[in-house]
Amino acid sequence: MAGAWVRIRPILVAVALLVFSAAAAPLAAQQPGSVDPNAAAVKEQLLLQQRNRIEGLGTIPDAKSYVIEQPMGRAWREFHEVWLHWIGAIAVLGMLAVLIIFYLSRGMVRIASGRSGTNIVRFNAFERFVHWMTATCFIIMALSGLNITFGKHTLLPLIGPSAFSWWSLAAKYAHNLLSFPFTLGVFLIFLMWLGGNVPNRVDIEWLKRGGGIVGHDQPPAYRFNAGQKGVYWIVVLGGAAVAVSGYILMFPFYGTNIADMQIAQVVHGVVAVLFVAVMLAHVYIGTIGMQGAFEAMGKGTVDLNWAKEHHSLWVEQERLRNDPGRMQGQPSATPAE
Amino acid sequence: MRAFWVACLAAVAIAVGAYFFLSAVQEPTGVAVATDGARIDTSWVWRSLLGTSVSESGKKTVQAEACDMHKNWQWIFIDFRRRDGEAGACWASQ
Numbered sequence: 378m379a380g381a382w383v384r385i386r387p388i389l390v391a392v393a394l395l396v397f398s399a400a401a402a403p404l405a406a407q408q409p410g411s412v413d414p415n416a417a418a419v420k421e422q423l424l425l426q427q428r429n430r431i432e433g434l435g436t437i438p439d440a441k442s443y444v445i446e447q448p449m450g451r452a453w454r455e456f457h458e459v460w461l462h463w464i465g466a467i468a469v470l471g472m473l474a475v476l477i478i479f480y481l482s483r484g485m486v487r488i489a490s491g492r493s494g495t496n497i498v499r500f501n502a503f504e505r506f507v508h509w510m511t512a513t514c515f516i517i518m519a520l521s522g523l524n525i526t527f528g529k530h531t532l533l534p535l536i537g538p539s540a541f542s543w544w545s546l547a548a549k550y551a552h553n554l555l556s557f558p559f560t561l562g563v564f565l566i567f568l569m570w571l572g573g574n575v576p577n578r579v580d581i582e583w584l585k586r587g588g589g590i591v592g593h594d595q596p597p598a599y600r601f602n603a604g605q606k607g608v609y610w611i612v613v614l615g616g617a618a619v620a621v622s623g624y625i626l627m628f629p630f631y632g633t634n635i636a637d638m639q640i641a642q643v644v645h646g647v648v649a650v651l652f653v654a655v656m657l658a659h660v661y662i663g664t665i666g667m668q669g670a671f672e673a674m675g676k677g678t679v680d681l682n683w684a685k686e687h688h689s690l691w692v693e694q695e696r697l698r699n700d701p702g703r704m705q706g707q708p709s710a711t712p713a714e
Numbered sequence: 715m716r717a718f719w720v721a722c723l724a725a726v727a728i729a730v731g732a733y734f735f736l737s738a739v740q741e742p743t744g745v746a747v748a749t750d751g752a753r754i755d756t757s758w759v760w761r762s763l764l765g766t767s768v769s770e771s772g773k774k775t776v777q778a779e780a781c782d783m784h785k786n787w788q789w790i791f792i793d794f795r796r797r798d799g800e801a802g803a804c805w806a807s808q
Binding site for chain 2 (some may be wrong): 508675
């Protein structure tokens, strides 16, 4: 009996499948548009939901290329095609708007007591060299970096695909290659000005009194006030962040995987656009925002009255040093070099 | 502003050094992610698939495989001019 059942069972299963198929066929035929043109996409989506990624097999050594789709890749694409645009536009254009409004309402911060005609050395030649090397590289990298994010939406329609391709190619090389002198500059800035940028109690008082920018107060400060210290730490920490994340992107998969690369790109993009926004404010206060400020990096010297108004404690330190060589009895228009 | 100009020169000098450093360390895509059996020729351009290409003047040009690759100094000085005798397809596609 058991032997007979074993022999009959496959036949019964086959018959059951046949009956089931015959019954199901008319039902399927009754569905409108039984040939779904999007069937492949539906299967892909189902596959993605079930396995969390779509991958296959390959013969080339790069096993990463076997993965065709993965959820994090979609989130990353959403970031750099949507979110980064918003973050960058709000940060950069928002800062520009704030600076324009501020300039129109406050105007240039002038030397209240006028120029004294005596200059004091503010930054030596090496400090200015490091500053300008870092700044020049930063400006070029900022423009080329913004081109990567915004160029295809803003510049491409204006100059056309051919010119945009050449510009983007050159910009990409400049971006990568100038990262090396930029990184060196940030490192030298860190070492060079660390001593003067450690926060102290004077900074709290400076911040409480609005730093002389908001209002017309002139709170005391050493060589670097709280605002400049903020810029210093943003440059050092932000510069380190964009440098590390940038080198990860420049050396793809050198000890990193796809997720690491995506994270590096997110960090690089966000920190970079915020960095650009902060540097816009730095450039503003160093040029049209404050009378006599640009001379510090332009010539290396500042007017003594400017120094007394904005860095009174530093001027006192210089006097106590009893170094008459640092006080130059020259007209302020005389270059230090 | 002497410090500024010296800084610019230094930045360019370091960038040139960085170019040669990167050239020594990094591999072209065709080498890094392919095998001997399926190598991607980095000088290959899509126009080579067609064999000929239409230049700006409307004339058909030669195959793109004849294109010269840009030299190191051309990248450094961003000199992408069309070479003498080089096909229009090369100039437009590299």
